[in-house]
Amino acid sequence: MGHHTFDAGKAAKLEDAAARYRSVSREELLWALDPTGTDAVVDLGSGTGFYTDDVAPHVDRVYAVDIQEAMHDHYREKGVPENVALVTSGIEDLPFDDGELDAAVSTMTYHEFATDGALAELARVLASGGRLVVADWSADGTGEDGPPLDERFSETEAASALDAAGFEIEFRATRSETFLLVATRR
Template identity: 70%
Template sequence: MGHHTFDPSKAAKLEDPESRYRFISREGLLWALNLTGNENVADLGSGTGFYTDVVAPHAEHIYGVDIQEAMHDFYRDKGVPENVELLASGIEDLPFASDHLDDAVSTMTYHEFASKEALSELARVLTPGGRLVIGDWSANGTGEAGPPLEERFSVSEAVSALRAAGFDVEFQAERPETFLVVGVCSE
């Protein structure tokens, strides 16, 4: 399942608020993160920075992490907020010290990196009590939008994987095409 990346030649498609907010709203994302304004946050698979731009005004520092430099190029052309730092990296080997991040968010990218190694790495770099917010395409969806169904995970699969990596699941919801999970890094 999963582990593909988004085609950078279609990056402009990721900037459409009507289609993006249909699946994960700005309000829902900020509610799940519950930021105070003092956090170091990583946007995992940040792409064009669409959701990074939503989070940036509410965090001290945000890292836009994407494995594709072409996505960072698109974001740079669009304009990157001052408190955003772009990093080219996979999730399995993040360039952070242990306990460096207060929170991390993955919007529609979990299916691209979901693995024991990636979740273990996130548990390493998040502070105890740090939140991992995952909004992604559901395996129980119709497949009319997003990646093919065979590349998706169900909310129960995501919750099981998070728990196995040492996260306490604070919230989970399945929607018609997507799911939302909030995991808290245990000590």
């Protein structure tokens, strides 16, 4: 299940606001993140920075993490906000200190990295009480959009994995194709 990486050659598709906001809107993402203005946030699998750009005006610092340097190249062409740092890394080995980050967001990327090791790493870098927002394609969907169904997780599977990794689920919602989880690090 899961663990494919989005084709960087199709990066322009990630800039389709109408399609992206059907999955999770800017307002919903910011509601779930509940930024304080002084937060250090990591965007996991940031791609072209589409959602990073939505978060950046509301926090002190955003670390846009993507495993593909080609995605960062696309983001640079668009223009990267001053408070965004581009980080080329996998989720299993994040270059942050223990408890350094206040929050993390994963928008339509959880299925690409969801392993016990990656979730343990997220728990390591988030401060106690740090917020994790996951919006992703649901295994309960039709598969018409997004990755194939066999690469997806259900909201229940994701919530269970996050709980086992040291997160408390604060909010959960399932839609026809996606789910949203908001969790805090214990």
